[in-house]
Amino acid sequence: MSSTSAKEGISLSTQRLLGKVALVTGGATGIGESIVRLFHKHGAKVCLVDVQDNLGQHVCETLGEPKAFYFHCDVTTEDDVCRAVDFTVDKFGTLDILVNNAGVTGSPCNDIRNADLAEFEKVFDINVKGAFLGMKHAARIMIPQKKGSIVSLCSVASALGGIGPHPYTSSKYALLGLTKNVAAELGLHGIRVNCVSPYAVATNLALAHLPEEERTEDAWTGFRDFVGRNANLQGVELTVDDVANAVLFLASDESRYISGDNLMVDGGFTSVTHSLRVFR
Numbered sequence: 001m002s003s004t005s006a007k008e009g010i011s012l013s014t015q016r017l018l019g020k021v022a023l024v025t026g027g028a029t030g031i032g033e034s035i036v037r038l039f040h041k042h043g044a045k046v047c048l049v050d051v052q053d054n055l056g057q058h059v060c061e062t063l064g065e066p067k068a069f070y071f072h073c074d075v076t077t078e079d080d081v082c083r084a085v086d087f088t089v090d091k092f093g094t095l096d097i098l099v100n101n102a103g104v105t106g107s108p109c110n111d112i113r114n115a116d117l118a119e120f121e122k123v124f125d126i127n128v129k130g131a132f133l134g135m136k137h138a139a140r141i142m143i144p145q146k147k148g149s150i151v152s153l154c155s156v157a158s159a160l161g162g163i164g165p166h167p168y169t170s171s172k173y174a175l176l177g178l179t180k181n182v183a184a185e186l187g188l189h190g191i192r193v194n195c196v197s198p199y200a201v202a203t204n205l206a207l208a209h210l211p212e213e214e215r216t217e218d219a220w221t222g223f224r225d226f227v228g229r230n231a232n233l234q235g236v237e238l239t240v241d242d243v244a245n246a247v248l249f250l251a252s253d254e255s256r257y258i259s260g261d262n263l264m265v266d267g268g269f270t271s272v273t274h275s276l277r278v279f280r
């Protein structure tokens with residue numbers, strides 16, 4: 001490598017999204033907040049949208065230059081999503097990256113006979129319809145540019161049953177199907193469409209699903225113990241930043257030939273089972 005390209009290599013690795021414009025849904029807390037902060041650190045101009053206005057505004061206020069913007073948007077409402085994309089283009093001139101991160105699990109329910117249809121529809125509305133609307137309106141901007149990267153937060157529940165409530169698991173399988181189908185259409189225009197699928201990460205969303213018998217006085221400690229015990233990869237705790245790093249890779253040009261993929265960030269959880277106790 002010449003010294004010039006070595007220098008370029010260094011600047012690429014430190015500012016991997018320099019000059020790119022990104023829109024992140026559900027960016028006010030949890031994994032989305034970490035994505036916003038990491039993208040910003042890597043030189044991206046970021047708009048974050050959420051329904052938690054105070055938290056979303058706060059995230060933007062804590063970021064320096066380039067200024068990040070918050071926009072109120074319920075991803076289940078097409079008008080909101082349309083306006084969020086237009087807002088981003090208005091602020092920064094274009095849209096290079098969309099991260100469909102907003103998601104909910106729905107309430108725990110371990111008996112299908114008691115399942116609430118409205119709850120099922122709500123989870124699908126946010127996790128699937130919300131991502132679809134994001135893709136639709138991002139495509140408006142990306143197709144004429146002949147480039148772009150769309151990354152959606154899926155889950156280990158997109159690869160295995162028995163991990164979350166029925167609406168959640170089925171919505172994540174649907175999101176993966178949607179991702180592959182939209183990748184099939186948008187490949188023609190040079191646009192990549194992928195998913196990132198994490199194992200359990202300590203956020204408000206995940207905490208609510210800790211089995212009752214595992215709950216301890218300090219909820220977060222109980223969560224970490226349970227998740228660690230059931231993980232494949234031992235001695236490493238999955239954090240929101242690990243997930244954000246995977247999203248950064250798929251958003252950046254480093255993954256320029258990857259599309260239609262589901263990047264598992266699960267330490268091997270969905271590749272192995274320890275049920276037969278061969279190694280444990």
Ligand SMILES: NC(=O)c1ccc[n+]([C@@H]2O[C@H](COP(=O)([O-])OP(=O)(O)OC[C@H]3O[C@@H](n4cnc5c(N)ncnc54)[C@H](O)[C@@H]3O)[C@@H](O)[C@H]2O)c1
Pocket residue numbers: 025026027028029030031032049050051052073074075076100101102103104126153154155156197198199200201202203204205206
């Ligand atoms: N935490 C985990 O263990 C885990 C594991 C696998 C996948 N995921 C996925 O990662 C994503 C983020 O999860 P998290 O753990 O950070 O959750 P979180 O609850 O901490 O954050 C989700 C964010 O989405 C926002 N949101 C919810 N409904 C919205 C709507 N209608 N419109 C706009 N924003 C909305 C919330 O206000 C919140 O800020 C989700 O898609 C989730 O399914 C999480």
